[in-house]
Amino acid sequence: MPDQVNGLMAAFPQPNVDTDVIMPKRFLITITREGLADGTLADLRFDEENNKRPEFVLNQPPWTEASILVVGDNFGCGSSREHAVWGLMQLGIRGVIGTGFAGIFYDNARKNGLALPIVSTRVRDDLLRIARDPEAGDCTIDITNRQITVGSQHHLFDMDDATRAALLEGRDDTLDSLKLAQSIRAYETKLTEKMRVNVIQ
Amino acid sequence: MSKTLYDKLVDAHMVCDLPDGDMLVYVDFHIMNEYTSPQAFSGLDQKGLKVWRPEAHLSVVDHVNATRQRDPHDEASKLLIDNLENNCKRHNIAFYGLGDPRQGIEHVVVPEQGLVAPGMLIACGDSHTTTYGAYGALGFGIGTSEVEHVLATQTLRYKRLKTMLVNVEGDLAPGVTAKDIIMKVVQVVGAGGANGYAVEFAGSAIRDQDMSGRMTICNMAVELGARAALIAADEKSMAKVQGRAHSGTIDFGGTEWRSDEGAAHDQTFDITAAEIAPLVSWGTSPDQSVPIDGLVPTAGDTATPKAKAALERALDYMGLAAGQSVQDITIDSAFIGSCTNSRIEDLRAAAAVLKGNKVAAGVNAIVVPGSTYTRLQAENEGIDKVFIDAGFDWRPESGCSMCLAMNDDIAMDGERIASSTNRNFEGRQGRGARTHLMSPAMVAAAAVKGRLADVREFQNEGTE
Numbered sequence: 001m002p003d004q005v006n007g008l009m010a011a012f013p014q015p016n017v018d019t020d021v022i023m024p025k026r027f028l029i030t031i032t033r034e035g036l037a038d039g040t041l042a043d044l045r046f047d048e049e050n051n052k053r054p055e056f057v058l059n060q061p062p063w064t065e066a067s068i069l070v071v072g073d074n075f076g077c078g079s080s081r082e083h084a085v086w087g088l089m090q091l092g093i094r095g096v097i098g099t100g101f102a103g104i105f106y107d108n109a110r111k112n113g114l115a116l117p118i119v120s121t122r123v124r125d126d127l128l129r130i131a132r133d134p135e136a137g138d139c140t141i142d143i144t145n146r147q148i149t150v151g152s153q154h155h156l157f158d159m160d161d162a163t164r165a166a167l168l169e170g171r172d173d174t175l176d177s178l179k180l181a182q183s184i185r186a187y188e189t190k191l192t193e194k195m196r197v198n199v200i201q
Numbered sequence: 202m203s204k205t206l207y208d209k210l211v212d213a214h215m216v217c218d219l220p221d222g223d224m225l226v227y228v229d230f231h232i233m234n235e236y237t238s239p240q241a242f243s244g245l246d247q248k249g250l251k252v253w254r255p256e257a258h259l260s261v262v263d264h265v266n267a268t269r270q271r272d273p274h275d276e277a278s279k280l281l282i283d284n285l286e287n288n289c290k291r292h293n294i295a296f297y298g299l300g301d302p303r304q305g306i307e308h309v310v311v312p313e314q315g316l317v318a319p320g321m322l323i324a325c326g327d328s329h330t331t332t333y334g335a336y337g338a339l340g341f342g343i344g345t346s347e348v349e350h351v352l353a354t355q356t357l358r359y360k361r362l363k364t365m366l367v368n369v370e371g372d373l374a375p376g377v378t379a380k381d382i383i384m385k386v387v388q389v390v391g392a393g394g395a396n397g398y399a400v401e402f403a404g405s406a407i408r409d410q411d412m413s414g415r416m417t418i419c420n421m422a423v424e425l426g427a428r429a430a431l432i433a434a435d436e437k438s439m440a441k442v443q444g445r446a447h448s449g450t451i452d453f454g455g456t457e458w459r460s461d462e463g464a465a466h467d468q469t470f471d472i473t474a475a476e477i478a479p480l481v482s483w484g485t486s487p488d489q490s491v492p493i494d495g496l497v498p499t500a501g502d503t504a505t506p507k508a509k510a511a512l513e514r515a516l517d518y519m520g521l522a523a524g525q526s527v528q529d530i531t532i533d534s535a536f537i538g539s540c541t542n543s544r545i546e547d548l549r550a551a552a553a554v555l556k557g558n559k560v561a562a563g564v565n566a567i568v569v570p571g572s573t574y575t576r577l578q579a580e581n582e583g584i585d586k587v588f589i590d591a592g593f594d595w596r597p598e599s600g601c602s603m604c605l606a607m608n609d610d611i612a613m614d615g616e617r618i619a620s621s622t623n624r625n626f627e628g629r630q631g632r633g634a635r636t637h638l639m640s641p642a643m644v645a646a647a648a649v650k651g652r653l654a655d656v657r658e659f660q661n662e663g664t665e
Contacts, residue, residue, distance in 0.1 A: 014514070015507070015511055018626045020624070020626045020629050021627055025606060025607045029280075029281060029607070031281065033240050079327075079328050080342040081344075082240075100397075102426055103397065103428040104328055104344055108344035111346035160222065161221035162219070162221035162223040162358070165220065173350055174354065180216070180217060180225060180356075184355060187217075187227050188227075194450060194451055195453055196256075196257070197230045197316070197450075199230075199257070200446055
């Protein structure tokens, strides 16, 4: 993962955009992570006949090229489906700037290298205004310094230390945690027989 | 120093600290379904990893399976179901599939099988895993990458949450249920109001609830953004873990799983139980609800232009007019089911309303019992007959079904549904489908009247 995300911002101010909207269920009947770009935000991007909805921001130039979304409050609420994050990444989205995100979505984003900078309502609303200007130019999300730069504006953002480190290192958490196998075994030795769940097959 | 129940649970499960403020927590029990686990198993395969403790996991089929009949309704759902079974066989993991008498919606199956007890940490690739807080257990939803992590390590990387206390004190008015309590809480705290928090529910109205009601409340805590929900363990939760398949094999302690006297929370909300009315949602977010004898809100009720725009968008999607009477809203369908409200207590409450009544002409009414065990129990009590006599379609198989429309129960564009489920998002029950959330007894009342209706008008009203 590079330490910066660069790209065009698109304004997507609707509050409470849930993961059912980000990835409708008809695209979830799959056993792979691939092929989810078309499904991402599908009901907002396409009509019933699969024609592009001209009123949706990601269908309007220059935002067809956007790689950063500036979003409404509580983005990513609802279902735990990681398909929502996979789909956004496959659509070319690398950063989502908001005032706060639902917890599972936030953690899923971290696992996949999708940056979610958190800013105040005032800053978010400023960025929404800028994002609506087709001449605004690229935005930079500097993860190392936790700073968003667009034009002459600089805004610091919140990102917890562990998420920031995970994004910068791009590590595989599963393999990394297995290095702690000894600690896990030590914890397990403290468990009584009835604390070791054994599900009847 | 006084500790909250949440902090006690986290401390008890901490394996070790990690850099940057994370920690590793031990997962006592992990549940999987067919749609959020496939890529976790392929992740294990790609990395050449084994499952750390296969006996600590359970897989159930619930999200994509048909409930009209046992056989998969299409090839795609069959692929997901077979894939899970194969993955479980390869890794020696318990699998409760179609036709197994233990099969059903994961969060209904787990308590039925005695696999939740106070003091446990339970994870599942499903956001409604908060349900287990009803038992004084720490349950939370995880993504697929985390499913892989818990399979390989029996742990999760975890960041401690802030805590919120929601007190609901006093007696509920007649006709008001656990569903109305949690819908009220979501309305008061807001849809994202508890993002970053674990919420503990307390107060006499919570303690008075039976375990089914407590599960309904904790289940929908995720709709206010809570990553975990908790209720102190007591005699009721201890009693409910007895007499089940796994009873006697699991013990993490008992009623000591409660917050200490005077433990400090980061935020507190106080709600007076007597002021809660039977609620129905009118919009496209679970916090958009009004009392059944109320009106659809008007733009004048909201303060900011942003809120106004959100309201107008919701009204437009729902096909409603601002200020119209909620009870004038006619419905096309009624659905009783989901991990929120499909337990035997829910079916009894709805049946009490339906007894001697008929579903209104033109209303498509469906009931999907939460599990095979629940269905058989209901059939044993004759509850199925009450539903069938009233004109409901009593489904012979269990699963999530029309709650999220991942099987063949998909609502049509514009179809309006009175639903005992948990989410009224745009497109949740089908593209363009219009969902009104409410208690199962209220769904039954709506089915009979053919419009959103007040359960209190029914003589033999149900209580949860």
